[in-house]
Amino acid sequence: xxxxxxxxxxxxxxxxxxxxxxxxxxxxxxxxxxxxxxxxxxxxxxxxxxxxxxxxxxxxxxxxxxxxxxxxxxxxxxxxxxxxxxxxxxxxxxxxxxxxxxxxxxxxxxxxxxxxxxxxxxxxxxxxxxxxxxxxxxxxxxxxx
Numbered sequence: 854x855x856x857x858x859x860x861x862x863x864x865x866x867x868x869x870x871x872x873x874x875x876x877x878x879x880x881x882x883x884x885x886x887x888x889x890x891x892x893x894x895x896x897x898x899x900x901x902x903x904x905x906x907x908x909x910x911x912x913x914x915x916x917x918x919x920x921x922x923x924x925x926x927x928x929x930x931x932x933x934x935x936x937x938x939x940x941x942x943x944x945x946x947x948x949x950x951x952x953x954x955x956x957x958x959x960x961x962x963x964x965x966x967x968x969x970x971x972x973x974x975x976x977x978x979x980x981x982x983x984x985x986x987x988x989x990x991x992x993x994x995x996x997x998x
């Protein structure tokens with residue numbers, strides 16, 4: 854079975870391989886290519902959690918830095934056209950990209966701003982689990998006796 858970014862065609866032969874553009878800026882990615890193909894989503898999620906929950910902002914695994922390096926010279930974006938960096942592989946793998954519902958797909962001079970309910974958007978799955986658990990209102994507020 855082939856995976857996004859491999860050099861071999863899938864056995865079915867019908868799906869065209871994704872076009873993976875080289876990073877426009879930067880000399881080297883924060884991790885090696887194979888690691889990033891398999892784990893970028895985990896790194897981005899961990900960085901998001903650190904930023905949203907703890908207020909810790911770093912560049913190493915930030916979405917903003919990925920966009921700054923990988924935006925297409927043609928479109929200036931990572932997700933504006935079918936051959937742009939994110940769209941190419943995610944379309945091939947049939948994976949929905951929801952990052953850009955809030956975040957800009959183009960390099961920014963300053964930090965892209967979230968709507969006021971960004972924390973809720975990032976943690977829908979965790980909030981849903983809390984809502985179905987048997988935790989009292991007092992426990993959630995931190996005033997349980």
